[in-house]
Amino acid sequence: MSKASDMVRTEVTRLSPYNSGLTIAEVMQRYAPARIAKLGSNENPLGPSPTLATMMQASAEIFRLYPDPAGRELRQAIAAKYEFGEDQVILGNGSEDLLSVISRAVLRPGDAVVTLYPSFPLHEDYATLMGASVRRVTVNDDLTVNVDALIEAVRERPRMLLFSNPMNPVGSWLSAGDLSEVLDAAGDETLIVVDEAYAEYAEGGDYASSLRYLRKGDRPWIVLRTFSKAFGLAGLRIGFGIVGDPELRALLDRVRTPFNANGMAQAAALAALADEKHLARVVALAMAERTRVESFLRNMGLDVAPSRGNFLFFNCRQNASAFAEGLLREGVIVKPWKQQDFDSYVRVSIGSPAENDHFMAALSRLL
Numbered sequence: 162m163s164k165a166s167d168m169v170r171t172e173v174t175r176l177s178p179y180n181s182g183l184t185i186a187e188v189m190q191r192y193a194p195a196r197i198a199k200l201g202s203n204e205n206p207l208g209p210s211p212t213l214a215t216m217m218q219a220s221a222e223i224f225r226l227y228p229d230p231a232g233r234e235l236r237q238a239i240a241a242k243y244e245f246g247e248d249q250v251i252l253g254n255g256s257e258d259l260l261s262v263i264s265r266a267v268l269r270p271g272d273a274v275v276t277l278y279p280s281f282p283l284h285e286d287y288a289t290l291m292g293a294s295v296r297r298v299t300v301n302d303d304l305t306v307n308v309d310a311l312i313e314a315v316r317e318r319p320r321m322l323l324f325s326n327p328m329n330p331v332g333s334w335l336s337a338g339d340l341s342e343v344l345d346a347a348g349d350e351t352l353i354v355v356d357e358a359y360a361e362y363a364e365g366g367d368y369a370s371s372l373r374y375l376r377k378g379d380r381p382w383i384v385l386r387t388f389s390k391a392f393g394l395a396g397l398r399i400g401f402g403i404v405g406d407p408e409l410r411a412l413l414d415r416v417r418t419p420f421n422a423n424g425m426a427q428a429a430a431l432a433a434l435a436d437e438k439h440l441a442r443v444v445a446l447a448m449a450e451r452t453r454v455e456s457f458l459r460n461m462g463l464d465v466a467p468s469r470g471n472f473l474f475f476n477c478r479q480n481a482s483a484f485a486e487g488l489l490r491e492g493v494i495v496k497p498w499k500q501q502d503f504d505s506y507v508r509v510s511i512g513s514p515a516e517n518d519h520f521m522a523a524l525s526r527l528l
């Protein structure tokens with residue numbers, strides 16, 4: 162072992178680097194394509210509410226001063242919108258920050274964490290880092306959630322049940338009925354954490370936010386949301402959690418860094434939350450374009466997972482990294498999945514109509 166790996170905790174050496182993909186500048190440097198469609202990180206092609214541009218112009222004081230460490234104004238707005246108490250809302254430097262805060266606060270070595278697989282890697286990484294063991298519940302062959310296996314795993318009383326709904330990277334989701342069965346199976350000793358990063362895209366039909374079920378009971382739970390996706394603020398880093406028990410929220414508050422939600426992000430999130438028309442436009446575009454791209458992929462004979470997110474997960478039937486490199490040469494950034502048994506799968510974000518056309522044309526050439 163090297164000196165550096167001797168220095169850190171063994172759990173750190175077990176982590177894989179985060180697969181964040183290439184930036185536009187890196188792709189330009191590597192292949193210099195005529196144009197680039199960045200479809201690897203589930204960003205939102207319409208961006209944030211246009212009201213933000215005005216707000217940014219008046220923002221010199223925001224840069225100079227420390228932000229409100231309690232994030233009071235934004236927390237009040239979130240509490241009002243989702244109909245919870247302000248004392249139940251916690252802000253994060255992105256929801257990924259809150260995944261880290263929750264894991265650091267709650268998990269002890271040897272604890273079990275149940276999650277869906279393939280998973281959002283950070284759902285596993287922070288648990289691994291804390292010495293917890295991750296129990297993966299793999300999707301069915303048709304890429305839908307294996308609800309029975311999930312219920313069985315929850316009945317084993319893990320310390321934490323942590324999954325995203327809709328699932329990232331797959332896009333499939335637990336129907337309202339399945340969700341309530343899974344949540345009902347959890348005992349008091351299990352902290353339920355539902356990551357609803359894509360909920361704004363998924364609302365309606367047989368999807369329901371877990372907030373609807375969890376608000377009634379008194380079991381320990383946290384629901385995570387983000388401003389990075391449908392609200393279009395990925396670059397600013399702001400997300401939030403709604404915590405069932407205000408006392409648990411107060412304890413989690415001690416674990417986060419005091420100024421984890423920066424002033425610009427708090428102000429922008431407030432403006433984004435208020436612009437419901439823009440949000441509706443974003444969601445409508447993503448839904449229409451997802452239907453178009455999904456039909457295209459199916460017509461190409463590819464297996465595509467059902468999706469309620471702003472992305473699609475499909476089997477390219479070859480090594481996904483090599484396939485994604487081929488698309489990069491054409492100026493299209495997608496995310497090749499690298500987890501075991503899913504390394505022939507690719508996740509593509511739904512972009513603007515032009516970006517999606519670019520992706521589909523490049524994929525036609527490649528196949």
Ligand SMILES: Cc1ncc(COP(=O)(O)O)c(C=O)c1O
Nearest residue numbers: 255256257325329358387389400
């Ligand atoms: C399921 C899920 N949770 C959390 C995150 C992190 O989002 P944020 O930008 O809020 O940190 C992502 C981002 O891709 C995600 O897909």
